Amino acid sequence: MKNAFVIKGGKPLKGEIIPQGAKNEALQILSAVLLTPEPVTISNIPDIVDVNKLIELLGDMGVIVTRLAPDTYRFEAKDINVDFFSSEEFKAKGGGLRGSIMIVGPLLARFGKAAIPKPGGDKIGRRRLDTHFLGFEKLGARFNYNPENGFYNVDASNLQGTYILLDEASVTGTANVVMAAVLAKGTTTLYNAACEPYLQQLCKMLNRMGAKISGIGSNLLTIEGVEKLGGTEHRMLPDMIEIGSFIGLAAMTGSEITIKDVQYKELGMIPDTFKRLGIKMELRGDDIYIPAQEHYEIETFIDGSSMTIADAPWPGFTPDLLSICLVVATQAKGSVLIHQKMFESRLFFVDKLLDMGAQIILCDPHRAAVIGLDNQVKLRGISMTSPDIRAGVSLLIAALSAQGESTIYNIEQIERGYQHIDERLKALGADITRI
Incomplete structure (x- = not known):
C-alpha cells in the first residue's frame, strides 16, 4: 500500500513558512x-x-x-x-x-x-x-x-x-x-x-x-x-517553485502567510504573474507577506481582452508554476487562458479539478481556459492520484481550499520535489494526515 494524504479542506491557514533549497x-x-x-x-x-x-x-x-x-x-x-x-x-x-x-x-x-x-x-x-x-x-x-x-x-x-x-x-x-x-x-x-x-x-x-x-x-x-x-x-537559492506554490496556497485558502527569505531579486516575473491573477502581496525585507484575501480578480489586458499566462524559457515564466496558476485561477474572479508551451501532457490533471467542480475548458494538450468561480462555489473534496510533482502540489492546494475531505494517492510524486510538505503545512494550521 502506497502512502496517501487525507486533507480536510476549507480552513484558512496562518503563519510563516521557509522555502526549501532549490x-x-x-x-x-x-x-x-x-x-x-x-x-x-x-x-x-x-x-x-x-x-x-x-x-x-x-x-x-x-x-x-x-x-x-x-x-x-x-x-x-x-x-x-x-x-x-x-x-x-x-x-x-x-x-x-x-x-x-x-x-x-x-x-x-x-x-x-x-x-x-x-x-x-x-x-x-x-x-x-x-x-x-x-x-x-x-x-x-x-x-x-x-x-x-x-x-x-x-x-x-x-x-x-x-x-x-x-x-x-x-x-x-x-x-x-x-x-x-x-x-x-x-x-x-x-x-x-x-x-x-x-x-x-x-x-x-x-x-x-x-x-x-x-x-x-x-x-x-x-x-x-x-x-x-x-x-x-x-x-543554494531557495526553491522558486515552492515560493510560487505557497503564494498560490495563500490565495486559494484565503490565508495570511509570510514566506521567509525568498531571494526576491532571483524570482524574475513569478511575483508579477501571481499579481496579474489578483493576488496581493508585499515585500518585507526579503520576505513575501500575503494578506488574507476573500476575493482576487484576474486582470485583463489593456484592451479588455482575456488574460493569457504562458510559460517561456527564463527570464520568462517557468512552466513548473503553470499548474499552480491554473488551480489558483479556478477561484479567482474573471477568466484566464493558461498556455503550456514547453511540455505536452502537463495539463492532463485538469480532469481532477473538474471533478472538484472547477470550470475549465481543456482546449488541447497545451491550453486550458479557466473560468473563475470567485469563491461563490467552493471546490469539493474528492479522491485523486497525483500524476507528476507539480500537478501533485496543485491538487494538494486545491484540496486544502475545497470543502470536505480529499484523498491524494501516489504522494511519492509530490515528495520527490517537496520536503516534509505535510509537516510544514500542518505548522500553518492545515488539516492533513498521512495514511
Whole structure:
C-alpha cells in the first residue's frame, strides 16, 4: 500500500513558512563536486528523494560524503571508481533518476569517459537528452548506444573548446555542457544557453573553484578551459517553485502567510504573474507577506481582452508554476487562458479539478481556459492520484481550499520535489494526515 494524504479542506491557514533549497539547482551543484578532488561544502540542500538519491549515488561512486548539518554536506571526490558506471547497480540507481544525466559532463571533463543508462523520471511528454549529447559531441566526445545493456558509452579523452549553438535552451543541457567545457582545452562559446538563476549559481560556483566563465546571466557564455578546479563553499537559492506554490496556497485558502527569505531579486516575473491573477502581496525585507484575501480578480489586458499566462524559457515564466496558476485561477474572479508551451501532457490533471467542480475548458494538450468561480462555489473534496510533482502540489492546494475531505494517492510524486510538505503545512494550521 502506497502512502496517501487525507486533507480536510476549507480552513484558512496562518503563519510563516521557509522555502526549501532549490531542487533544480541541487542536481547541478551536487554533480559539480565531481570536477575536483578537493572538498566542496554545500548548504541549503533540500531533503527530498531525488536529491538524496543523487547524494547516495555520489557516495556509491567513491565520493566521501560528510553530513555537517541537516541541510549541509561536504563532498570529497578524490577517489572515484569509474568502473562503477558500467555496473548493474549503477544502472538500477542511475536509470531511475533523471538527475543522473547531470554527472556525465563532470565525469567526461575530469576522467575522459563515462557510461550512462537510459534515464527515467517524470511523465510530462518527451524530455529529450539530445541537447546534452550534441553538446558533448561538439566538444569532441564520441559515444555509442549499446542496446543489449541499455548503456551509452562515452569516450571524451580529448575535449576541445569550440562554438556550440544549443538546439534548445535546456537548463540541464546547458549545465552539463558547461561542466564538460570548464576543463576542455581552449575556449568554448555557448550560445542559446539557458540563463536561469540556478545556472548562474552553478557558473559562479565553478568560477570560485577556478573556472573562467564569462557572460553569466546571459544566453551567451564564454568558457576558457583551465587545467584543474579546486574546492569551494556554496549556498543554494531557495526553491522558486515552492515560493510560487505557497503564494498560490495563500490565495486559494484565503490565508495570511509570510514566506521567509525568498531571494526576491532571483524570482524574475513569478511575483508579477501571481499579481496579474489578483493576488496581493508585499515585500518585507526579503520576505513575501500575503494578506488574507476573500476575493482576487484576474486582470485583463489593456484592451479588455482575456488574460493569457504562458510559460517561456527564463527570464520568462517557468512552466513548473503553470499548474499552480491554473488551480489558483479556478477561484479567482474573471477568466484566464493558461498556455503550456514547453511540455505536452502537463495539463492532463485538469480532469481532477473538474471533478472538484472547477470550470475549465481543456482546449488541447497545451491550453486550458479557466473560468473563475470567485469563491461563490467552493471546490469539493474528492479522491485523486497525483500524476507528476507539480500537478501533485496543485491538487494538494486545491484540496486544502475545497470543502470536505480529499484523498491524494501516489504522494511519492509530490515528495520527490517537496520536503516534509505535510509537516510544514500542518505548522500553518492545515488539516492533513498521512495514511
